[in-house]
Amino acid sequence: MQRDTLTAMSEGLRERHKRRTHRRIADVATGLFLERGFDRVTVAEVAEAAEVSVNTVYNYFPAKEDLVLPPDQASPRRLADIVRERPPGRSAAQAVLDRLREEVERRDRSLGLTEGFGPFFAMMRAAPTLVARLEELGHRMNGELTAVLAEETGTAPEDPLPRVVAAQISGYHSLIFGEIGRRVTAGERPDAIAKAVTELLDAIEEMLGAPMLGYAVREERPCSE
Incomplete structure (x- = not known):
């Protein structure tokens, strides 16, 4: 029972960390895009400003356009x-x-x-x-x-x-x-x-x-x- 509780807590912490990271990357990207324009900002610059790796950005947002139009919000369905x-x-x-x-x-x-x-x-x-x-x-x-x-x-x-x-x-x-x-x-x-x-x-x-x-x-x- 204690092990199950610790596992659930660990999974909960990971999910909260993922949500915070996702939100931070999106917010940083939006600020840069508004300041300089979408085409003038690279994914590498977003990663640097958000203090994550480029791979991390792509893990959360497979395409640069997803930073503005995330599939879960701009869904074809x-x-x-x-x-x-x-x-x-x-x-x-x-x-x-x-x-x-x-x-x-x-x-x-x-x-x-x-x-x-x-x-x-x-x-x-x-x-x-x-x-x-x-x-x-x-x-x-x-x-x-x-x-x-x-x-x-x-x-x-x-x-x-x-x-x-x-x-x-x-x-x-x-x-x-x-x-x-x-x-x-x-x-x-x-x-x-x-x-x-x-x-x-x-x-x-x-x-x-x-x-x-x-x-x-x-x-x-x-x-x-």
């Missing part, structure tokens, strides 16, 4: 996961709209609705490799969503409907992020941006109509007797 997790009675499109509304309401960091995000966004837009990563992320997100929609609706491989619906959902998801980026760049405050984006979500939902909002509705679970 984002839309697919939202659809998978939707409650009974909600369609795929409605689930994504609901999640976006929730994130806007709580000023989620993933949307950039925080003070000081403007310089960070400008840094990303100025780096071609990060712009390319974001574009690739959008394509992969759309592909993952298409696969989930086809699976859940039992659609034949040649049926275009899942691709059409996925493209629509991906489109308004990108529209929201683009709107936030445009307003952040213009220097608007998070509360003002949130208000404008909520109005944009209202307009999107009004224009989608019954076919989109009624596609891939998750069935209600039968009540247990």
